[in-house]
Amino acid sequence: MATVEECRAAIGTVSERIAKLDPGDRRKHIVERTVSVTVSDADTVFDMRLTGDGVRDVTQRGTDDPGERADVGVTVSSDDLVALAEDRLDAAKALLGGRVRIDANFSDLMRLRKLL
Template sequence: MATLEECRAAIGKVSERITEIDPADRRKHIVERTVSLTVSDVDTVFDMRLTEDGMQDITERRPDESARRAEVGVTVSSDDLVALAEDRLDAAKALLGGRVKLDANFGDLMRLRKLL
């Protein structure tokens, strides 16, 4: 099981990778959305905004604490989060295999698919 610090670092890596994408592609595929990332085995939820500049306004809370419903919800284990961030786990395979659960509208799913 990865630590909370490793989870924070993984989110940072994902944010950095977003900024490495060509700016034109980011404008085309990234629409600002609120994101709730539930890391199931460390009992923590990271709330943030997905923007063209990466992940912004990242906060942590316990799953039982109330919060506004995010436009995109992701549930993943800490080890899988770290593996995804380090490109050791293919995002599409993780989604199809049930290791990552995604709660988003169809339009958001199609945009995210192009970034994976």
């Protein structure tokens, strides 16, 4: 099981990857959204804003704290979150295999698909 610090670093890695994308692609596929990442085996939720520049305003809370409802919700284990960030786990296979669950509206899912 990855630590909470490793999970936070994984989110940072994803943010850096987004920032390195072509600016035109970012504008085309990323619309500012609130995102919550529930790390199921660490009883932790990371709340953040997804922007064209990457991930911003990352905060952490326990799963027992309901928090605000995010536009996009992701549920993943700590090890899978780290593996996704390090490109050791294919995002599409993880989704199809049930290792990652995404709760979002259809248009957000289509945008995410382009980024994966």
